[in-house]
Amino acid sequence: MSDFLLELSRNPTARKLIKTAGLPVPMPQALRRAKGPYPERPLHDHAIVYGAATGGAMAPTIALTLAKAGADVHLVGEPSLREPFAEPGEAYGRPARFIDLSELPDGFRGQGMVFDATGLADPVQLRALHDFFHPLGHRLANCGRVVVVGRPASAAGTPRAAATAAALEGFVRSLAKEVGKRGSTAQLLTVAEGAEARVEPVLRFLLSPRSAFISGQPVHVDARAAWPGAMAPGSIPMVQSLQGKVALVTGAARGIGAATCELLAAEGAHVVCLDRPQDDALCSQVARKIGGSVLLADVSDPSAPQRIADDLRQRHGGVDVVVHNAGITRDKTLARMKPELWDQTIDVNLAGVVRITEALLGQGGAGPMRDGGRIVLLSSIAGIAGNMGQTNYAASKAGIIGYTTKLASELADRGITVNAIAPGFIETRLTAAIPVMIREAARRLSSLGQGGLPQDVGEAITFLATPGAAGITGRVLRVCGGALVGA
Amino acid sequence: MSDSKRRAVVIEGVRTPFVKAFSELLKMDAIALGDAAVAALLRRTELPRDELDGIVWGGVILPGLAPNVAREIALDLRLPARVEGHTVTRACASGLQAITSAVSAIERGDADVMIAGGSDSTSNAELKLPQKVVHALAPLAFGKATPMDVLGVLSQLMPITEVLPKMPKIAERTTGQVMGEAAEEMARRNEVSREEQDEFAVRSHHRAAAGIASGRLRKEVTAVETPDGRTVTADTLVRADTSVEALAKLRPVFAKKGTLTAGNSSPLTDGAAAVLLMSEDKARALGYRPRAAFRSFSYVGVDPADQLLMGPALAMPKALDRAGMTLGDIDVVDMHEAFAAQVLSVLKMLGSRAFARARLGRDEAVGDVDPAKLNLYGGSVAIGHPFGATGARMVTTVANELSDGNKQTALLGICAAGGLGAGAVMERVE
Numbered sequence: 001m002s003d004f005l006l007e008l009s010r011n012p013t014a015r016k017l018i019k020t021a022g023l024p025v026p027m028p029q030a031l032r033r034a035k036g037p038y039p040e041r042p043l044h045d046h047a048i049v050y051g052a053a054t055g056g057a058m059a060p061t062i063a064l065t066l067a068k069a070g071a072d073v074h075l076v077g078e079p080s081l082r083e084p085f086a087e088p089g090e091a092y093g094r095p096a097r098f099i100d101l102s103e104l105p106d107g108f109r110g111q112g113m114v115f116d117a118t119g120l121a122d123p124v125q126l127r128a129l130h131d132f133f134h135p136l137g138h139r140l141a142n143c144g145r146v147v148v149v150g151r152p153a154s155a156a157g158t159p160r161a162a163a164t165a166a167a168l169e170g171f172v173r174s175l176a177k178e179v180g181k182r183g184s185t186a187q188l189l190t191v192a193e194g195a196e197a198r199v200e201p202v203l204r205f206l207l208s209p210r211s212a213f214i215s216g217q218p219v220h221v222d223a224r225a226a227w228p229g230a231m232a233p234g235s236i237p238m239v240q241s242l243q244g245k246v247a248l249v250t251g252a253a254r255g256i257g258a259a260t261c262e263l264l265a266a267e268g269a270h271v272v273c274l275d276r277p278q279d280d281a282l283c284s285q286v287a288r289k290i291g292g293s294v295l296l297a298d299v300s301d302p303s304a305p306q307r308i309a310d311d312l313r314q315r316h317g318g319v320d321v322v323v324h325n326a327g328i329t330r331d332k333t334l335a336r337m338k339p340e341l342w343d344q345t346i347d348v349n350l351a352g353v354v355r356i357t358e359a360l361l362g363q364g365g366a367g368p369m370r371d372g373g374r375i376v377l378l379s380s381i382a383g384i385a386g387n388m389g390q391t392n393y394a395a396s397k398a399g400i401i402g403y404t405t406k407l408a409s410e411l412a413d414r415g416i417t418v419n420a421i422a423p424g425f426i427e428t429r430l431t432a433a434i435p436v437m438i439r440e441a442a443r444r445l446s447s448l449g450q451g452g453l454p455q456d457v458g459e460a461i462t463f464l465a466t467p468g469a470a471g472i473t474g475r476v477l478r479v480c481g482g483a484l485v486g487a
Numbered sequence: 488m489s490d491s492k493r494r495a496v497v498i499e500g501v502r503t504p505f506v507k508a509f510s511e512l513l514k515m516d517a518i519a520l521g522d523a524a525v526a527a528l529l530r531r532t533e534l535p536r537d538e539l540d541g542i543v544w545g546g547v548i549l550p551g552l553a554p555n556v557a558r559e560i561a562l563d564l565r566l567p568a569r570v571e572g573h574t575v576t577r578a579c580a581s582g583l584q585a586i587t588s589a590v591s592a593i594e595r596g597d598a599d600v601m602i603a604g605g606s607d608s609t610s611n612a613e614l615k616l617p618q619k620v621v622h623a624l625a626p627l628a629f630g631k632a633t634p635m636d637v638l639g640v641l642s643q644l645m646p647i648t649e650v651l652p653k654m655p656k657i658a659e660r661t662t663g664q665v666m667g668e669a670a671e672e673m674a675r676r677n678e679v680s681r682e683e684q685d686e687f688a689v690r691s692h693h694r695a696a697a698g699i700a701s702g703r704l705r706k707e708v709t710a711v712e713t714p715d716g717r718t719v720t721a722d723t724l725v726r727a728d729t730s731v732e733a734l735a736k737l738r739p740v741f742a743k744k745g746t747l748t749a750g751n752s753s754p755l756t757d758g759a760a761a762v763l764l765m766s767e768d769k770a771r772a773l774g775y776r777p778r779a780a781f782r783s784f785s786y787v788g789v790d791p792a793d794q795l796l797m798g799p800a801l802a803m804p805k806a807l808d809r810a811g812m813t814l815g816d817i818d819v820v821d822m823h824e825a826f827a828a829q830v831l832s833v834l835k836m837l838g839s840r841a842f843a844r845a846r847l848g849r850d851e852a853v854g855d856v857d858p859a860k861l862n863l864y865g866g867s868v869a870i871g872h873p874f875g876a877t878g879a880r881m882v883t884t885v886a887n888e889l890s891d892g893n894k895q896t897a898l899l900g901i902c903a904a905g906g907l908g909a910g911a912v913m914e915r916v917e
Contacts, residue, residue: 087841088845092846093676093797
């Protein structure tokens with residue numbers, strides 16, 4: 001299961017040798033990942049280069065986010081660019097400074113680059129992207145972060161503006177492929193008008209090592225989900241933000257589920273670890289390690305939803321975070337697929353998820369799910385792109401996306417967000433079973449040239465579970481290292 | 488401000504000369520220095536020894552074999568056996584902590600007469616053996632060792648690099664950052680220039696020198712007799728003749744292109760300071776003239792990984808709030824000068840509306856500190872900084888200024904390792 005090329009690339013001598021010899025061997029960059037719970041200042045001592053198109057509206061939000069997160073901001077552009085950065089810089093001791101692109105010191109590397117493109121309204125103005133990023137081409141540190149901030153094309157006032165806004169997505173997806181070989185990522189953050197107050201935690205996440213395996217991804221922030229009454233904008237908790245919350249994770253015994261349990265617990269959540277009775281030993285081990293609870297149930301069992309709802313209400317007084325992670329594959333081409341294989345897959349991956357969610361919500365909202373909660377469902381790249389031999393699996397995972405979209409609108413008034421995660425190639429027991437050649441090809445397909453770790457998916461789930469993710473609902477977040485061809 | 492009727496008052500303070508570490512006071516450890524300061528205080532105030540209830544002492548580099556310095560001082564000076572003692576440590580705020588602990592005890596009614604202060608001898612910092620050596624040597628140290636034990640120990644003590652004693656340094660345990668590096672980072676983060684720092688340092692030296700020349704500071708200092716028979720009478724670090732030009736020639740010491748030099752940082756210093764505190768009633772009954780009292784004090788913590796020495800920017804406003812005052816009500820501001828860069832950073836924060844909004848949750852800045860009111864007789868950059876003694880030195884100087892200089896109110900600020908900050912408001916007692 002270990003990635004030989006990744007191991008090799010960690011050896012500086014081997015790396016140099018292969019590079020000098022010009023061997024056609026991909027040398028993926030070992031990714032920088034987060035350790036420990038969310039820190040107060042995730043960007044401490046990070047050099048972040050900032051630029052903006054004229055007329056951009058996001059500067060105050062970005063300036064405050066960067067200063068609070070501890071970043072050292074380097075500005076590129078007109079002197080007026082500094083104005084929104086002055087006050088946050090002074091308050092947090094992170095004064096923004098101008099850098100001259102033509103006279104950058106040789107060793108200068110930015111850990112991140114943020115470009116406010118909300119001012120772009122006409123296709124000819126897109127040149128601003130080239131002007132900013134072109135001279136910075138080789139100045140992004142390994143495992144660096146690029147975030148372009150724009151407005152959603154769907155909300156554009158004119159077709160012209162829509163064309164401009166949509167262009168950003170193509171730019172970012174391609175840039176992601178170019179910077180990926182050095183472990184860096186690029187994302188497009190689109191912000192609906194009026195959702196500015198919800199951007200800070202999202203931007204923090206995208207610039208931090210926690211988004212290591214997310215790349216080429218449009219992330220949309222809006223104000224659809226009701227703002228939890230108790231939380232004033234600007235006072236969103238950034239550390240230990242799941243204190244006092246109860247989280248349910250299905251399929252908790254191993255892989256992504258186990259990693260997610262640990263990460264949720266690290267942010268302060270009490271995690272109820274759910275898995276099948278035959279995985280009692282493994283599941284209990286996870287729960288013991290994080291001081292969580294165990295709940296044994298088979299998610300495809302018709303009596304399970306009620307039992308889970310009752311348990312959460314009686315033992316924990318309710319539930320705030322639900323992660324539907326349990327899933328199975330029963331791969332066969334459709335011609336060879338027996339009906340049981342079809343049924344099992346649909347039942348566990350989709351029908352069971354729907355039944356449990358309904359029980360947790362209850363008739364008229366009488367279930368244990370609390371207002372301001374978070375529902376995260378595991379979809380898959382297969383559900384988006386399709387996969388040979390996975391008609392059943394892809395159907396179930398595409399179904400999850402449809403469910404996510406509709407449920408999100410229904411629950412927005414209660415401040416509950418619903419999102420799907422679509423993992424790409426993740427190093428788990430499931431993918432270790434893939435024949436070696438196919439496995440190797442799948443790994444190298446992504447922009448980052450490697451598979452992700454369960455932790456990477458867990459980080460994305462955990463972020464969507466935090467109060468800070470209030471601006472994201474009804475969306476699919478791919479955690480695939482930019483694996484989707486053309487995506 | 489205490490609501491109770493009892494009020495603790497400062498009667499008198501005295502300190503040893505502050506001298507460069509590894510020089511004149513080399514042979515005196517923190518206890519010996521404390522003995523000298525407390526003995527001088529008792530002599531000057533002619534305090535009847537039976538009246539003394541206890542000693543609270545502050546220290547940072549505590550003697551490993553006798554860490555309760557306060558009690559050792561009481562025993563060394565042959566004070567009545569019932570004079571109890573306890574020792575506090577709060578990094579560079581240890582001296583102020585000792586005093587506010589004594590104030591609290593008096594105002595609670597637990598004591599009537601206390602001596603509080605602090606001392607530190609960087610010259611007598613103990614070399615720390617790596618834990619590996621300590622564990623390996625345990626069978627030899629605590630039992631009857633056989634030759635085989637000796638061989639066993641020797642075999643454990645390799646390689647040599649792992650068993651050499653560690654040089655003591657003022658580094659943060661959590662971040663590993665040396666304090667000067669943290670101050671260097673603060674200079675950068677708050678845009679404090681080398682020139683500003685050097686000017687501040689020169690002013691500190693000139694004011695301290697003037698204070699010594701006029702006798703104003705000299706009266707707070709007692710001569711100390713060292714074990715080898717010499718007498719040290721005066722501070723040795725203050726330089727009346729220094730100038731911005733002279734300081735500009737010094738090289739940065741904490742970073743290649745840095746701005747902090749030996750000239751604008753406080754030096755490693757040996758010394759002690761002690762203050763006599765009483766309840767106001769007791770002072771009147773014994774015929775002492777109280778000089779000052781504490782209206783409020785506050786201690787805060789900040790993340791050491793952010794701006795290690797910014798604590799006073801939070802603690803000073805908090806102390807003002809507790810005293811029901813604003814910066815405008817204050818006649819004298821005294822700040823511990825760990826580094827010129829650190830004081831200037833904190834002053835910028837106090838004067839910043841953006842800082843007040845983001846970090847203090849208030850709309851207006853705390854205010855700009857008038858340089859004419861700040862550190863009237865210099866500070867730690869010029870006079871020196873024996874960690875545990877500085878708080879008591881500041882309280883002494885401020886109390887004298889309030890009583891003899893005819894001022895009403897004073898604000899103190901001290902930064903300390905671990906991201907700690909201290910603030911206090913003192914007032915004149917009529």
